Amino acid sequence: MIVITAPTGNIGRHLLPLLLRSAPVRGEELRVIVRDPARLPDAVRERVEVVSGSHGTAEVVDRAFEGADAVFWLVPPDASLAPHDAYSGFTLPAANALAAHGVGHVVGVSALGRGTAVAGRAGLVTASLAMDDLIAGTGAAYRALASPSFFENLLEEAGSIRENGVFTDVVAADRKAPMVAVADIAAVAARLLLDRSWTGTADVPVVGPEDLSPDDLARIIGEQLGRPVRYERQKPHDLRDTLVGYGLNEAFVQGIVDMKQAKDDGLDAGITRTPDAASRTTFERWCAETLMPALHP
Template sequence: MIVITTPTGQIGHQVLDSVIDSGEAIRVIARDPSRLSQRVREHVEVFQGSHNDFNVLTEAFAGADSVLWLVPPNPRVENTRDYYVEFTRPACQAIKRHGVKRVVGVSSMGREFGRNAGLLSAAFEMDGLLESSGVSYRSLRMPYFLENLLLQLKTIKNQGMLLMPNTGERKLVTCATRDIATVAAKLLLDKSWSGQDSVPVFGPDSLSPHEMAQVMSEVLGWSIRFQQVSLADYKATLTQFGTVAWAQDYMDMVHAQNEGIYDMDWQQAQPAGTSFRQWCEEVLKPVILA
């Protein structure tokens, strides 16, 4: 029995698509089951509610072998670390109650960074809490999500600009969410692993924002220019969508990225998966042209 949280989310729905025809019994926890496709509703057992609700988790985790765990982003929180911990704590209780064997968690690269990394530090707190439950755990370590760039479709298409608060010359390790989903699905279907470890997931190249803009230009066929947004201006924009505390946590993450939080994991692992150029050709370009 596999339980998938956030089955309509960016990563969760791709994991669900990968395992739904595996022959394994699948359960999902969804706030709004109507967002699930008819095919999904016909093939999986649906538990309605939030996956930070102990009562919902108690029902959904009964008899479960493996769980995909993601904490959904929430820009309205006042303390991101507390939010991640309090969201995950009921899961740890339900894991212990039902003897769940394996959990795959979506976290971040850079756990050994040793300094405040804002939103990323909150994910590391989640890792520690799940590990303290004693469950066999695999923390998926990811860098910058390429899909974040899709938030700039209009700017890229209409203004020929790539806007980021990151330093223009600082190389940034990236990954595509489809690669995260592929790794997560394999782990959920694999009943042989145990213990606690991390699994890095990232693409084969490391590019600066200037280099990203150049690749975009070549793929799209028109000039794309990178422009760094000042940290103060970017934070001001973020506060339009969330709390000041959340915006600061986001900026602390950007600071950590500029200081090389992903470098150690990048140097020690063997990159694989979707390259930046491949992602631009297969994901970005079709969306922009559409």
């Protein structure tokens, strides 16, 4: 039995079809935890066991993890909480249930940066790494999918790119760093969940084929869009003021700002691309298949 949390989220919606294709062949049953089962397609609900509710609550994860062999763990972003509460606080009931039910394997979505000089002051990433430690302490074999920034983050900038030819962030324009498509994270998760020959605890970096700077992204987007696109660097305090103005928790916002500043200081740098770590989706392909349709609704 494989349990999938957040099956309708950005990664889960790619992961669940992969497991539905392969799990029955291997004799695996699937169980999902979802707040609103109506968000699952009818064809999916017919093929999985559904546990309704939040996977941050003890009663829900206790029911969901009973008899489970493996769990896919993803913490949904909650900007109403401080980073520690949003990650370790949310995960604590699940950690208790993993230990209580003797779940053997867990695959979780986490972040790059462990062992770097800036990992302790990286905001949301620091909180995510502490969550990994919490899960690793349950006795389950654990693989943390250590990911950089997602290509999909640029979808939040689609309106600005379409209307003004501009996107923003706080990192230097020439700061090259890895990025990744969420579909590639899902593919690695599916492989690990279906072939559970691994033991112990380890990070599994999942990064795209090449490092890219914001200026690289702007050039590639502009080439596909057929008109110039530019990157504008935003000051961290301006980002903070904007997000707080949206009503987000101030500590969570500071966690975002600290994470972005840590990335500008090289948090994601120095990754060696092994066959397991390097994902297949190039930024050019992602732009053509995902960003361009969003820019031409």
